[in-house]
Amino acid sequence: MTVPTETGTTIPRLVLDAVSQTYTTDAGDQVLALQDTSTVVEPGEFVCIVGPSGCGKSTLLKMIAGFLTPTTGRVLLDDEEVTEPGPDRGVVFQHANLYPWMTVRENVELAGRFRKVSKAERRATAERYLDMVNLSEFADQRPYELSGGMQQRAQIARVLAGSPEILLMDEPFGALDALTRETMQEELLRIWRRDRKTVFFITHSVDEAVLLGTRVWVMSARPGRILEDLSVQIGDPHAPSLDLGALRGEKRFHELREHIADAIYAAQGATTSNASTD
Numbered sequence: 001m002t003v004p005t006e007t008g009t010t011i012p013r014l015v016l017d018a019v020s021q022t023y024t025t026d027a028g029d030q031v032l033a034l035q036d037t038s039t040v041v042e043p044g045e046f047v048c049i050v051g052p053s054g055c056g057k058s059t060l061l062k063m064i065a066g067f068l069t070p071t072t073g074r075v076l077l078d079d080e081e082v083t084e085p086g087p088d089r090g091v092v093f094q095h096a097n098l099y100p101w102m103t104v105r106e107n108v109e110l111a112g113r114f115r116k117v118s119k120a121e122r123r124a125t126a127e128r129y130l131d132m133v134n135l136s137e138f139a140d141q142r143p144y145e146l147s148g149g150m151q152q153r154a155q156i157a158r159v160l161a162g163s164p165e166i167l168l169m170d171e172p173f174g175a176l177d178a179l180t181r182e183t184m185q186e187e188l189l190r191i192w193r194r195d196r197k198t199v200f201f202i203t204h205s206v207d208e209a210v211l212l213g214t215r216v217w218v219m220s221a222r223p224g225r226i227l228e229d230l231s232v233q234i235g236d237p238h239a240p241s242l243d244l245g246a247l248r249g250e251k252r253f254h255e256l257r258e259h260i261a262d263a264i265y266a267a268q269g270a271t272t273s274n275a276s277t278d
């Protein structure tokens with residue numbers, strides 16, 4: 001699934017080349033959030049990022065999104081250095097950021113604004129994704145009339161409707177109830193299996209990381225680095241139906257979740273684990 005070049009070689013989707021990020025706080029202190037991180041990701045990979053709170057996961061995502069310039073090193077997407085955000089990347093934040101003066105439908109329709117598609121097509125795409133996240137009957141309401149979880153689902157619909165090649169998701173399902181979360185996990189996995197987008201997905205749930213990812217990065221406590229880069233494949237990715245319950249029953253699922261939970265626990269070097277195996 002790598003992109004072929006004229007010379008027959010392939011270029012990776014993402015290269016992190018010795019990337020680090022140092023923030024300067026309002027008080028003038030320097031905070032080294034991410035340290036000397038290098039890795040390569042191929043198109044179509046689903047990378048889940050786990051690690052202790054404050055270890056630089058969001059910082060890493062913001063650099064790939066183009067919201068933050070690395071203090072040192074380079075971020076390359078399809079061989080081009082990232083210098084700003086772009087429509088090739090869809091970002092799902094921890095909390096929904098819908099425009100309050102627009103209806104839910106109008107918010108989702110906005111997704112197509114960078115692509116040359118007709119208004120009718122944008123409307124049809126919005127309807128499809130609103131249906132997927134079970135919000136069709138709320139399409140004409142304003143975001144403030146929806147619960148936090150519903151707003152989050154609307155945000156996810158908006159990003160997916162934009163059909164970005166790369167999805168950057170920062171704890172997207174953290175605010176959802178257990179049942180909705182499971183539904184959204186299934187939908188995301190279904191979309192990924194169909195379209196093979198490249199996904200970067202931050203989560204505090206080890207189960208979620210193992211169920212969804214093809215790779216799991218376990219990060220160290222701040223300053224963050226990728227401590228472990230694990231290849232994950234539970235079940236048959238080409239199976240016609242998706243049964244998360246069955247995947248959870250697999251021996252490999254249990255081995256990986258134990259291993260990752262232990263790694264996070266060791267990484268944070270604290271007495272309580274921040275890793276949730278819900």
Ligand SMILES: Nc1ncnc2c1ncn2[C@@H]1O[C@H](COP(=O)(O)OP(=O)(O)OP(=O)(O)O)[C@@H](O)[C@H]1O
Pocket residue numbers: 023024025031032033052053054055056057058059060222
């Ligand atoms: N704008 C900023 N100015 C100063 N320090 C910052 C800034 N943004 C983040 N930091 C610090 O950088 C470190 C990494 O933050 P980041 O948000 O990337 O962590 P995280 O792993 O996503 O955390 P969490 O899991 O709790 O969401 C933290 O110590 C944080 O306090």
